[in-house]
Every structure is written in structure tokens, then in C-alpha cells.
Amino acid sequence: MAEHARDGDGLRGRAQARLEAALPAALSRVTAAPGVYAVLWCGSAARGEADEHSDLDFHALVTGDHRWRSSFVVDGVPAEVFHNPPRTVQVRFAQGEAATVAMFAGGRVLVPHPDLDALVAEARALYAAGPAPRPPTPAERHLLLDEVIEARAAVNEPMHPYLVASAAGRLVRALYAARGWWEVGPRRWLSDLAAREAEAAQPLHAALNALQPDERQAALEALALCVLGSLEYGESATEPQALP
Template structure:
């Protein structure tokens, strides 16, 4: 018998029937998709149970509660709203439906899963780095460089902030679906191992110099260089 106290994934799965019972008594609910890390079999001691729930009617809402000591988050949406989110290219929703596991089946849910998997396989539109976003990223990297040169301990914070901008820009420029930061390294390893190496080095290097070198290498992958380019926003009326 599995020790659910010692096995976080087993603990989450043990709470699944009680969570599903809570979903089944929700007014208007008629189907549920289990998604997130636990549904992928990657649950840890801090994971929760995530669900997308189909409901009849014209309302949508989010519910949070605890069953058998496990936190639960459930997103309730009518069928047409989910399809609208797909059409809008909401990567998080598409990914959840593409990777999720139906625990309260229904033909509508089956259709959404098939649609999401097709969209996920195609990938999102490429989102090139705009001028203002590029300027902000380069500025953050240069701020980090100055802190590294000065031996300032704040370099850790600023370098990680710049890395977040660089990773998000890389995902957009390469046409990859966005994922939570917890999945950045794994996703990068699958798509661009050299970028995964840069990010891992940045996160683990004990010295600011090595951290900064990794940050700049990661940034180069999306900007091509670290020079400032001329640009700006369009004028807007002042109220």
C-alpha cells in the first residue's frame, strides 16, 4: 500500500474522489477536466488539484476550497467561453485542456480536448520582441551588469528579473506556448538545450560574474546583441 503521507502525488490522487464529488454537486456543472502538475503525475508537497469545469448558463467563476487537506482550484466556464479563450490564443487554457485528464466525461469535454490538442500541436503565433520590450530587457541586463561589477548582492534579484523578461521574450520569438516558471527549464531543455543551460547557470552560479555571463548569453538568444536601438512609443493625447 502506498504511504500517501510520504508520497505527495499519492496524497493528491487520494483526494481526487472527494474533490470530484464537490464538483458534481456544483449547480450547472456537467463535466470536469483534471489539469496541472498533479494530473501530469508531477505533484509535490505544495501542489494543489486544478480543474476546468464545464457549466451550463451564462456565468463563469473560480472556486477555491480544501478537501481532505488538499487545496483545490476549479475554473468554471460555459462551453462557448472556453472556445472563445481558445480563439483568443490563451496558451494557459489551451495547454491545460491539451494535457489534462477528463475525470467527469462528457462529449463537450471530449470535443474541447481534441480542439486543444490540435491547437497545441500547431503552436502559437510567433511574437517578435517589440522595440520597447527590447529596450526594457537590455536596460535590465545593463543594470545587472553594473551591480555585478560593484559586487552588490542585489545582483541576484535584478539578474533574475531580467532573466524572466528574457525567457518570456524567447518563448514569444520562438513561437512556443507559455508555461509556468516551474516548467521553464524542462521546456527549454526540450526545445533549446543551450538556453536551458544558460538559465540553469544563472540560477545556480554562486558568483555574480558567472551569473551575469549566463544572463547575457540568454539575452543574446532573443536580442542578438546588447546595444540600445532607437525607438519609442507613439504620441497619445493627455487628458
């Protein structure tokens, strides 16, 4: 076990070093784009957590009224760049877009500018405060419960693992929203939940790993209880929509 962990650490260390070696050439490509005047390095590599599947991620502040994404490969390393005027980033902050807030809060400034400094400070304050808790509405709760019950009905069918995994993903996202936590990527759910709420991390792990269908379903329903409080249907209705 310890030797396997050391091997994993070695692979991650080599992956991190590979990405950092490609960073200067990648930054030259980013700054060569028209209108770029500030650059933030973000993502797993910027946090020092790269693995063999990681790439280089950048946010570039640009002048003008356009935003776009670009990608390229340098020294065998893929890179992705999000080009935005500052006001576009601020709009995403205001909308509570978790990925953008997390990237700016945890990123590393490579090409500084007061606009970028202000955005990073705003993102860090937002990230520390967390989003406003948003429990599922009655209609959303009904849909989530539907997925759990559909999986229960298919417990002896080949599709059961897929139905459980799909429902578990939706439940985890609903849990993050209800608790007022910024979302993290699915690869980090188990470790993040283990630190935040072990009562949810344990059934999620079991739902994804249990070999027996009954155990898998029981774990899914335990996870659902963390989010929904019960497995009983209640009253719900969506807002009326005008017909075209």
C-alpha cells in the same frame, strides 16, 4: 546521487497517491456546484507528476452566463476549480492563453460531455501547432536590454542576484514568445529549455546558480543574446497615445 533520486521519486509517488485518493471526494464537491455538467482534471496531478506541493486542479463547464473560481480542501488536499461556460474557454483559446490551452490539451476528462470533448480536441490541435511566433518589438527589446544593463551596473551590489533573476524571467518569457512555444511554469523552464534549446538552458541555469557576480552577469548576457541577438541599443518608439 542515485539514492537521493530514489528518495525524490518516492516522495512524488506518495504525493501522487495522496492526491488520487482525494480525487473522488473532490469531484463530488465540483459536480455539486450549480450548473456544472462536465469536468476536466488538469495540472501536475492529472499528468501523474504531483509533488508534495501540488493540489488538485479542475475545469468545470457550466451553464449560464457566469464564470468564477472556487477553492476548497478535502481530505487535507487543496483543490481549485475554474468554472466557465464553453464560449469563455473558446475565447481564451482564441486569445492564445497558454495556461488554458495546456490545461485542456493535457487534462483528463472525469465527467464527459460533447462540449468538453470538442474543447479538448481543439486545445490539443492548438497545442500541437504552437502559438504564432512573436519576436519582441523594438520597444520591448529596448526594455529587456535596459534590465540587462541595469543588472550590469549593479554587479557588485547586494541586489544583483534579484536583478539577474528578474531580467532572466522576462527574457525567458520573451524567448518562448519569439520561438512560438507555449509557455510553461517557471519551475519547468530549465527542463523544458534543455529539451528545446540547450543554448538558452545553459546560461539560464548559470544565471540562477552562479556564485560569483561576474559569472552571473555573463550568463544573463548570454541568455539575452539568445533572445535579442545583440546587446546594442537600436531605434524604437511606442505608438502615440491620446491624452484623456
